[in-house]
Amino acid sequence: MRLTTKGRYAVTAMLDLALHSSERPVSLADISQRQDISLSYLEQLFSKLRRCNLVSSVRGPGGGYRLSRGGGDIFVAQIIDAVNDTFDATGCGGKADCQQGEVCLTHYLWCDLSDQIHGFLSAISLSQLLEKREVLTIAARQDARSDAGQRVPAIEIKGDTLLVTEI
Amino acid sequence: MRLTTKGRYAVTAMLDLALHSSERPVSLADISQRQDISLSYLEQLFSKLRRCNLVSSVRGPGGGYRLSRGGGDIFVAQIIDAVNDTFDATGCGGKADCQQGEVCLTHYLWCDLSDQIHGFLSAISLSQLLEKREVLTIAARQDARSDAGQRVPAIEIKGDTLLVTEI
DNA sequence: CGATTACCTACTAAATTGGTCAACTATAAG
């Protein structure tokens, strides 16, 4: 398990996707603008996310990416694993020159810690993160009650109806 | 919180230190041999570990390093933080151009995950790891003998928090 | 003294991160 900025970018992008893909697919350009991640870097990340079946793509005008399944079935660990292609574990696992049992054990202990964290992140879904976000948003609104509540509505024109969704 | 090979090297070296420093100080050359880490890289790591008061040094022949205090008072998170000097958090925390509350929130959620992992690793001491090592050694011996391999789960996932019951 | 070992600085090679660019392909809208 590796925790780097790469994984954070991926999780952030997936959160953005989960937030905005209720109606139409979300283009990487949109995510790039909203989350301030370079478009080309997003392309790299989503190429891997797609290969791991975490997102599905829709081509052509109005296309973009969607979560491949519900946010409740996509877990943070899956996202991080998808973009960290080289999970060589310990370098010791593969090599046969582990001269002493002791070396193996210390490596094993590190693996164990890593696995525990992996298990932790495997239990947190995108939906759970979003729920937490809602809680935090409400808390923030209550904090800044006196000021303008600045809710940001997303207005979409769908056919002949006007869709106003509060985010 | 960053989990990379650097931190793993540091934890491995500290485990080696905890294992062998009961009598005399342990030289980096010894650790280098036993754990197959280059001596110079160990010097870099231990320079930081010493600056963070995790180890104390003894110069001269027969010198080396010792844990600065009992293994029960040194925690994995401290070791990892010591060698990862640049803990810039999210890059968003400092920057003021967080245009929308939304961006801050996704970043905040990542921070929150990271903090939970940090808290998790802050609860695991070197001594606990060593105890686990003993358990595993015994278990391995028992496995080899009677094929009764059962691994005791030390950490439970309860909601989105980690319960460290016993290690 | 001389051997040992920590300690320090500078340097280098490899890998990773983050990003750019260009060409290409599939698709949907007009």
Place this chain on the structure above:
DNA sequence: CTTATAGTTGACCAATTTAGTAGGTAATCG
């Protein structure tokens, strides 16, 4: 059919980090 949109791929690049080297100084012990 044409064209714009948008995904896909691959090559390339700069900055940073990781990992390791080389060479020296300082302290300490026998």
